[in-house]
Amino acid sequence: MLRLPPFEYLPARTVADAVKYVADRGADAMLVAGGTDLYPNMKRRQFEPKALIGLRGIRELRGVRGDARTGVTIGAMTVLSDLADHPTLLDHYAGVATAAGLVSSPQLRRMGTIGGNVCVDTRCNYYNQTYSWRKAIGFCMKKDGDTCLVAPGSPRCWAVSSSDTAPALWSLGARVRLVGPAGERTIRFSTLYRDDGIDYLAKQPDEILTDILLPPADGWRSAYLKLRRRGSFDFPVLGVAVAARMDGDVVREARIVLGAVASTPREADRAAAALVGERVTPEVITRVADLAAGPSKPLDNTDFTHPYRKKVTRVFVARALRKIAGLPESGASTAEIG
Amino acid sequence: MNKERFAVVGQPLPKIDAWSKVTGQTRYADDLVLPRMAFGRLLRSPHSHAWIRRIDTTRARALPGVYAVITGADLPPVKFGILPVSQDEEALCREKVRLVGDPVAAVAAVDEETAERASELIDVEYETLPPLMSIHDSLAHPEVRIHEYGDGPNIHKLVALQFGDVDAAFAKADLVREDVFYFEGNTHLPMEQHAAVAAWGPDGKLTLWSSTQTPHYVHRLLTKILDVPGAHLRVIATPVGGGFGGKLDPFAHEIAACRLSQITGRPVKIALTREEVFYVHRGRHPVLMWLKTGFTRDGDITGSHIRTWLDGGAYGSYGVASTFYTGVINPVTYKMPVYKFEGARIFTNKPPCGPKRGHGTPQPRFALECQLDKAAEQLGLDPADMRRRIAVEPFTKTANHLTVTTTGLVECIDKVVESSGWRDKRERFGARSAGARKKGIGIAASAYMTGAGTAIYWNSMPHSGVVVRADRSGGVSVLCGATDIGQGSDSILAYLVAEGLGIDPKDIRVHASDTDLTPVDLGSYSSRVTLMCGMAAIQAANRLRTAIFEAVAKKLEVPPGALAARDRKVGVPDDWDKAVPFAQAVELGEAMHGVLAFAGSYAPPKRAGKYKGGGVGPSPCYSYSAAVVELTVDEETGEIHLDDIWIGHDVGRALNPLLVEGQVEGSVYMGIGEALMEEQVFRKGLHKTPSMLDYKSPTTLEIPDIRTYLVETDDPEGPFGAKEAGQGPLLPVIPAIANAVYHAVGVRIDEVPITPDKVLRGLELKRQSKPARIGPDRLPVMQWKEPLVVESAFGQPAEAVVLRPFADPTPRA
């Protein structure tokens, strides 16, 4: 069996505790929430922290507060399964509930938190391997080495942003609250990430993500579609989050965010702009889907071939738009011939 | 045969170990903990091909908590391999490593963490060699040699057999098709990772507990590898958490644990990580295939010629047998009057391939069934009708001299055709379905052996033995070397003995797979166990019953022939009030005969073809299967959704229909994985996805409803008529899926796995009006050896049992 490296465990009871531990231990320590991402990674020596600061005991970080009219606040330690079947999310922030419900497997959704999901490490199939495998192929710059095996010669790491909920939250204009030794701040999702496989989070290492704030629902409709090999267990290799504020059948505002095609969720703003002021007709859908596929630049470091992931981006954007517009998913359904 | 005459056979009983399995109480090898036990770990090569220049273990030895560090120099200098013809493995490589994952050293330490740290402190200097990572690579670079032996540079084995005149057969045909197919390699993925505990006692005797499918072969080979007398060595197979052929070789971790135990004087456990299991492998060979077949206008086969190139990986393992199996079982399904087969197994610097479920046959079955589908279309025939027409005849010989006894293939085809609504869906589906989601329905059929007719080493001893023992408590114990790998062999033993003695399976304790206590059984492979240990169990139970009947007959003053055993009693059916309870009957028997312990032995009928190579393929009998698959292809994403599978399986007799259905469903499951997603692929010399997350194997969500229809043909060779169920049902699933995909979208994917990406590429070709086929188009240039030409035995009448060693002279039970 793969074993965890030795570490010290520091259980925090309050956010203040956690902030203090982080400040004390600096770069030696990491935060752990559900541990579903971090522990497997530690077993493969992607991380070897001397100490882990456990957030599980912080009650104030659990639960969903607020409503669709005023906006909803989700505590970072809320587990994904509680979000997947949360009535307010299902009714008003469907993309988020769907994304939470599509993460991994039932067991991991019961353990994995939304905070951890938003901060989940970027992935690459040269990197998510055991220490001895990585040593055998030659370490890469994300851990223990200095080159990139996917794009040799590249000065940066292209590991893939693999959170399901991040694109959905971003598309709905969510913000995150960060608390650190220097105090508290709230930033938009679009500024939480950096397009870098190693330093993928723009937050300070000593900042703790405490809450996610969703704005009032206010006529927004949303959808999330996920590409993966199997119906369970697998990380996204393409995520498509579409949100639109509708006025009758005309789109007033829209955001399209792609997951798992770059080191950060990627906003397809030109495509979204093309939706505004339009009815969601098949012609509009085709045009928008073509535009949205543009920013999708997958590389050969996940499951499926990357040209395939690129091709499917178009299809998924079109299907997500259809879903929002209440159109059948694609052409005729099979039911009539089944 | 009248089903009513059975009390236990045919009942859907739970397995005898079901409760301990589902409550987590089964103790697998990794659950064993012995006092003072040390934990071992192997250091494996990071290079796919390299000379070992120097190994320095000083730093590892110096680490506190380390008990011992060994290298190849600490083991007797022998090479070994499961087959006598391929002695090419070392537990710890001495001079050369041939794959990433080849073991070079082993450590025993106080705990797993220390053992792991110590293994990282072993310094090994390598001088790398060019890695050969594909059939093409290995053939193109004869100057780089992976092994020095074989039938040519990097060619492990060449086989060429011909039965009848193929050219004449093609000349007679109305249609001759040549097609090329590729079957990607894949692995077994058992839930349980291999583990072993070795304890070399102060008495100089060694005990090895291991998750192995074949304690007997491990025992046999360890005597050679470790240079210990067989009499001082005991191998116990712990309950196996899935094998599928992946636990059929002697492995480095077993050998290293034994040696480390000898050195440290402590029991030593080595449990593999999931990644190591991928390196140990012995899974499905990647096979490139060229297939030429002649057909008449009516769909009859005039003759067939197949060439197979197997990517064997770095070692021999069962590869010679695998190579034969890509050819020799093909003629068992359909009437194939003339047959030629050429096979080549190539060494590459990858984990060694071996005997995964279906051993060597799923690949050519995929090729043949897809080709039949193409031929049917060209000939304007319904693919189901065509298959039905050409199904092999019972009690005949095949072109390559195999004896077919019973066959329920036609009935299997009829069952799945009727229940699936085949004819109607054939019409309605396909291009006619509207929208982006196209429905398709496809069919395929197959046959598989019920046990290999010969052992892997030549001998004339039993293939399976059973001892049944009863005493005055009324308890019965059954001792047998067979290994329950989840297929339920322990349960089968209990059912058959219970049936013979008229008692309840619960009254029986099965003690299995311990080379000290149980008679030899060759192992759980080639679907041999139910038939072979079943026949031995019936014989042993009959002998015990005869002894008991003799004593009860005396007491009741009736002839023994008047007695029956049922409901835990022995008596005269017409005078059942006087029947003696079973425990008392045993007492009477014990008083008359002394200790009641009886043995049964089984060896298959001797009917190997009288030509070189004729020993691979014969089996007491063959199972038959047919499957229909209904699926939906999303033309926009290329994704395939399986809607329904109907599978008919001729099992001879279902000794326990629940277990048979379990085996059929498990086979379907595995077939789906191989058809749609599983692939053991490499990048820069390394396994690309050595984890359960990244190596894609289906979850329950990918599995449609499976409707199983059991066909019973009551084969004269099997125990109460039973044939195999553990492997055969996998075979038709893969080509049925490929054929259904074609029906749905008109794209031929002549290569598994059939991934969404390939479907989209095929559709793109179709849109461009190019041949809508995805598959290999390049064949290696090869010098085949002259075939051994033998006359075709096709159609000759064949009897069942002609001569079965160890059989009782009386007719079978």
Ligand SMILES: Cc1cc2nc3c(=O)[nH]c(=O)nc-3n(C[C@H](O)[C@H](O)[C@H](O)COP(=O)(O)OP(=O)(O)OC[C@H]3O[C@@H](n4cnc5c(N)ncnc54)[C@H](O)[C@@H]3O)c2cc1C
């Ligand atoms: C087999 C498998 C399949 C998976 N499939 C998916 C999938 O399909 N989709 C998907 O999105 N994820 C998947 N995951 C990843 C993971 O399970 C989820 O992302 C989960 O939500 C992570 O949450 P966690 O609480 O377990 O995070 P942890 O593992 O505890 O933490 C993850 C990271 O976030 C940091 N972190 C956690 N909480 C905070 C916080 N409050 N403030 C600041 N930093 C924080 C940690 O330091 C760590 O770096 C999978 C994991 C496995 C093992």
Ligand code: SF4
């Ligand atoms: S993208 Fe390059 S640098 Fe980043 S993890 Fe993959 S191989 Fe390493």
